[in-house]
Amino acid sequence: MSGESALEPAEVVAGIRAVLRRGLPVLDEVPDVLLGLAGVATRAADPNDRGSRIRALDSLLRWQLARLDHPRWASAARLVFGATGEAAGRTLTERRELAAAAASYEVHHFRKRIEPEVCQRLAALLIADSEALRPIAAAPDLFPDAGPLRLPPDVFAWEAADHEAALCGLWARVYLLRAELIGTARAVSMTGPDAPDSTAAAESSLWRLAQLLRAAGQYRAAYGGRLLSPHPPIAPEDLARYAGWHPAVSEQTAGELVELAGPGDDRAAFVAAVRERPSTAAAASVWQTTLIRTEEGSSN
Numbered sequence: 001m002s003g004e005s006a007l008e009p010a011e012v013v014a015g016i017r018a019v020l021r022r023g024l025p026v027l028d029e030v031p032d033v034l035l036g037l038a039g040v041a042t043r044a045a046d047p048n049d050r051g052s053r054i055r056a057l058d059s060l061l062r063w064q065l066a067r068l069d070h071p072r073w074a075s076a077a078r079l080v081f082g083a084t085g086e087a088a089g090r091t092l093t094e095r096r097e098l099a100a101a102a103a104s105y106e107v108h109h110f111r112k113r114i115e116p117e118v119c120q121r122l123a124a125l126l127i128a129d130s131e132a133l134r135p136i137a138a139a140p141d142l143f144p145d146a147g148p149l150r151l152p153p154d155v156f157a158w159e160a161a162d163h164e165a166a167l168c169g170l171w172a173r174v175y176l177l178r179a180e181l182i183g184t185a186r187a188v189s190m191t192g193p194d195a196p197d198s199t200a201a202a203e204s205s206l207w208r209l210a211q212l213l214r215a216a217g218q219y220r221a222a223y224g225g226r227l228l229s230p231h232p233p234i235a236p237e238d239l240a241r242y243a244g245w246h247p248a249v250s251e252q253t254a255g256e257l258v259e260l261a262g263p264g265d266d267r268a269a270f271v272a273a274v275r276e277r278p279s280t281a282a283a284a285s286v287w288q289t290t291l292i293r294t295e296e297g298s299s300n
Contacts, residue, residue: 012037012123019061020119021092023082026058038130064125068118076103076110077118139171140164166219167227170239173212177243180205184291193292202288205246207270210257212240217258247290253283 015031022029034040034057041047044056065083068074079087080099087095100110151157184201191197216236219227227234237254240246249257260273260280274284 008033009120009123009127012127013119016119016122016126020081020115023090023092023095024058024061024088026054026061028054030054030057034126037126038133039126040130042133060126060129061122064122064129067125068121070121073099073103073105073114073118076100076105076114077122080110080115080118139174140167163223166222170212170215170219170236173208173215174239174243177205177208177212177240177246180208181244181246181291188292198292199288202291203271203284204267205291206257206274206284206287207261207267209240209246209249210261210270211265212243213237213254214258214261216240245294247287247294249283249287253280253287256280256283 011033015034018029018031019026019034035050035053037057037060039060040053040057043060044052046052061081062083065078065081068077070077075084076099078084079102080092080095082088082090082095087098090098096107096111096115100107100114103110103114105114151161180201184198184205187195187197187201216239219236225235227236227239256277257274257280260270260277262269262273274280
């Protein structure tokens with residue numbers, strides 16, 4: 001299950017090709033996948049304003065094009081996107097001709113072979129930039145005990161307290177999942193991937209993930225799909241990423257796990273319920289095996 005922070009390279013490449021057709025500067029007709037990049041949102045003067053994001057995207061694309069250092073077609077890349085004075089405002093056909101000549105390629109070969117490579121490399125730069133600028137989620141601040149907690153008889157204070165309690169509950173689940181993932185890595189390292197201890201640890205990790213996803217769903221229902229955070233915003237279910245690496249689960253499987261996790265804190269009941277539902281049991285087995293085998297490989 002992926003959050004908004006997950007980027008699909010093919011979608012970014014498609015967005016770049018859409019920009020290429022019109023050339024720079026970036027105008028109103030730009031794919032949302034590019035405007036949603038963390039690198040764009042971070043550089044926008046007003047991330048909530050589409051025009052501000054478009055201007056930030058235009059600047060970012062020009063910067064990344066300037067960073068390309070391929071010995072033969074770096075300058076051609078800038079030409080085909082219209083990032084230079086001589087190519088600005090020209091049609092795509094004209095820009096291709098200028099770019100092909102600059103790189104000493106025949107136009108058809110440039111269009112079929114070089115242009116897709118340029119778009120893929122530019123997409124890789126944009127994705128790497130956005131990955132580096134992903135927000136760091138932080139648990140609510142804790143302070144030394146200064147006396148009993150007291151709230152004034154005020155509805156806004158109660159609502160704020162409810163929200164903080166929900167955040168604390170989410171983060172508690174993050175740390176519990178983190179502890180089980182560490183425990184799984186330890187079990188695999190000490191006893192091997194086929195040992196009962198490793199299987200049991202992986203089951204516990206899945207249980208804690210299910211509890212976190214359940215808490216995230218409750219938070220989303222009460223407060224919406226975004227946590228208070230820097231741009232881009234973090235979805236509550238994305239907090240699972242901060243517990244440590246673990247296999248993804250499909251949306252359907254996530255829903256089944258949340259249902260089976262229930263409101264209580266009974267690991268044995270969860271494991272039994274998963275085993276009794278064939279479709280969930282199959283998905284859980286794949287998840288646990290992937291987790292264990294990856295832990296095994298990462299310990300070498």
